[in-house]
Amino acid sequence: MTLSLFQDMEQCQSEREELCPGAIVLHGFAVPYEVAILEALRDITTRAPFRHMVTPGGFRMSVALTNCGSYGWITDRTGYRYDAIDPESGKSWPHMSAVFVKLAQDAAASTGFNDFKPDACLVNCYNPGARLSLHQDKNERDFDAPIVSVSLGIPAIFLWGGLRRKDKPMRVQLTHGDIMVWGGPARLHYHGVLPIKEACHPLTGTHRINLTFRKAA
Ligand code: MD6
Ligand code: FE
Numbered sequence: 001m002t003l004s005l006f007q008d009m010e011q012c013q014s015e016r017e018e019l020c021p022g023a024i025v026l027h028g029f030a031v032p033y034e035v036a037i038l039e040a041l042r043d044i045t046t047r048a049p050f051r052h053m054v055t056p057g058g059f060r061m062s063v064a065l066t067n068c069g070s071y072g073w074i075t076d077r078t079g080y081r082y083d084a085i086d087p088e089s090g091k092s093w094p095h096m097s098a099v100f101v102k103l104a105q106d107a108a109a110s111t112g113f114n115d116f117k118p119d120a121c122l123v124n125c126y127n128p129g130a131r132l133s134l135h136q137d138k139n140e141r142d143f144d145a146p147i148v149s150v151s152l153g154i155p156a157i158f159l160w161g162g163l164r165r166k167d168k169p170m171r172v173q174l175t176h177g178d179i180m181v182w183g184g185p186a187r188l189h190y191h192g193v194l195p196i197k198e199a200c201h202p203l204t205g206t207h208r209i210n211l212t213f214r215k216a217a
Contacts, residue, residue, distance in 0.1 A: 015027040015028065016111075017172075019160050019170060019172065019186075020160075020185075020186055020189075021184070021185050021186065022146075022182060022183055022184035022185045022186030022187065023160065023180070023181070023182040023186035023189065024111045024180070024181050024182075025172060025174070025178055025179070025180045026107055026110065026111070026178065026179045026180075026181065027175075027177075027178050028177045028178065029106075029107055029110075029177065029178070029179040030103060030107075030150050030151075030152065030177045030178070030179050031176070031177035033099060033103050034152065034176070034177060034203060036099045037099070037100070037103070037150070037152065037211070038152070038203060038204075040068075040097045040099060040100060041123065041209070043094065043097075044066060044068045044094045044123065045066060045123075047089070047091075047094045048066045048067065048068070048072075048086050048088070048089065048093055048094055049066065049088075050064035050065060050066050050123075050125045051064060051065065051066065051088060052064050052065075053065060053074060053075045053076065054075065054076055054077060055075055055080075056075065056076075056077060056078065056079050056080065058077065061075070062126075062127075062129065062130040062131055063124045063125065063126055063130045063131075063132055063193075064124070064125040064127075064130075065122060065123060065124050065125070066086075066093075066123050067086070067093045067094075067120065067121060067122050067123060068093050068094040068095065068096045068097075068100070068121045068123065069093060069095075069096035069118065069119050069120045069121045070084060070092075070093075070096075070119040070120065070216075070217070071083065071084055071093070071119055071120040071216040071217060072084075072086060072093040072120060072122070073120060073122045073139065073214075073216070074087060080139050081139055082120060082139055082140075082216040082217070096118065096119075096121050100118075100121055100211070100213070101118065103150065103179075104116060104118045104121075104148045104150075104213035105117075105118075107148050107150075107179045107181055108146055108148055108181055108183075111146070111181040111183075113145070113146045113181065113183050113184075116145055116146060116148065116213075116215070117145075117215060118145075118148070118213035118214060118215055119214075119215055119216055119217055120213070120214045120215070120216040121211055121212070121213050121214075122211070122212045122214070123209065123210070123211050124208075124209065124210040124211075124212070125207055125208075125209055126154075126156065126193070126196045126207060126208040126209075126210070127196070127206065127207060128154075128195075128196050128197060128198040128199070128206060129195050129196065130193075130195065130196050130208075131192070131193055131194060131195040131196070132192045132193040133192050134159060134161055134165060134169065134190045134191065134192040135190065135191070135192060136188050136189070136190055136191075137187075137188075137191075137212075137214070138188060139216070140214055140215060140216050141215075141216065141217055142215075143187045143188060144183075145183065145214070145215035146181050146182060146183025146184070146187065147181070147182050147183065147187070147212055147213070147214055148179060148180075148181050148212070148213040148214075149179065149180045149181070149182075149210060149211070149212045149213075150178075150179050150210065150211040150212075150213075151174040151175065151176065151177070151178045151179070151180070151208065151209075151210055152176055152177065152201075152203070152204055152208070152209040152210070152211075153176055153201045153203065153204030153205075153207050153208045153209050154176075154196065154197075154199035154200065154201050154204065154206065154207065154208045155173055155174065155175045155176075155196075155197070155199060155208070156173075156174045156193050156194070156196055156208050156210075157171050157172070157173055157174075157193070157194040158171070158172045158173075158174045158180065158191065158192075158193055158194075159171060159172075159190075159191060159192040159193065159194060160172050160189065160191055161189055161190035161191060161192075162189060162190065163188060163189060163190070164190075165190055167190065169190065169191070169192070171194070176201055176203070176204075193210075196208050
């Protein structure tokens with residue numbers, strides 16, 4: 001019984017899904033880190049609570065966000081950018097914990113992106129109904145480093161598009177513990193998240209949490 005459960009775990013953790021060259025989903029990769037991540041998140045959100053930011057077009061984002069690391073991704077009426085200061089507190093963002101760095105580096109290395117040194121971790125909190133429209137991640141200074149995206153809690157349908165906005169996106173289900181890494185030829189692919197369906201997860205309740213690790217500067 002124990003052995004077969006263990007084998008299931010290993011199988012689940014090693015399942016890789018390549019969406020296109022440079023874009024890989026590592027199903028269940030973050031499961032062994034789940035408790036450590038959620039503990040670190042409590043400290044982050046104590047100092048830098050989740051908030052809904054406004055897009056340059058004046059829309060309130062349905063996703064609530066915060067950051068940790070040397071830089072945080074922010075948006076307001078003047079644009080999207082990275083900033084070392086949290087505009088809500090006027091202070092630096094919370095420190096990126098060693099376990100976050102290790103998780104991001106291990107995931108990147110296991111997909112062929114060695115020496116990934118994230119300096120920014122954007123943390124998103126989705127309630128049912130929250131969504132993220134198709135976009136490219138291009139506020140980072142150079143596009144050599146990959147994006148490492150960790151999904152926790154209730155499932156999402158991730159939209160994985162191409163290099164042009166009009167390229168029809170694939171739908172990829174991301175569930176608790178899945179990590180998606182994209183870089184190299186896939187670095188500037190369009191992506192987004194469909195409106196989250198109501199569900200409940202034992203560790204996160206009715207939320208989906210997403211961590212995206214980047215090298216911003
Ligand atoms: C996700 N987030 O939440 C993916 N990109 O699953 C993103 O792709 C993203 O939340 C750029 C800026 C903010 C984001
Ligand atoms: Fe993105």
